[in-house]
Amino acid sequence: MGIVSAIVLYAVVWFMLFLIILPIRVQTQGDLKDVVPGTHAGAPEHHHLKKKALWCTLISFVIWGAFVAIILSGVISVDNLEDWWGRGAPAATSGTDG
Secondary structure, eight states: OOHHHHHHHHHHHHHHHHHHHHHTOEETTTTTOOTTTTTTSEEEEOOHHHHHHHHHHHHHHHHHHHHHHHHHHHHHHHHHHHHHHTTTTTOOOSOOOO
């Protein structure tokens, strides 16, 4: 695994996890009964973005580390994935091409 691949993998893990964490513990203006005129009642009032970004960074580092360990150890390879889903190139057959 190259350095660029590792960075891209971390970015994918981080953003997917962040989108999962984002709606957790959001307090909307409608929940607090304090809707500002001209805004939607579902607009967030307290979103805790810094805390969520920190937690997301820590958790995604652990998940990313597990992915990197699996990839570098060779436990699961691209060939395994192709075999599991049957999408790989057909096996070479012995004999003539006729």
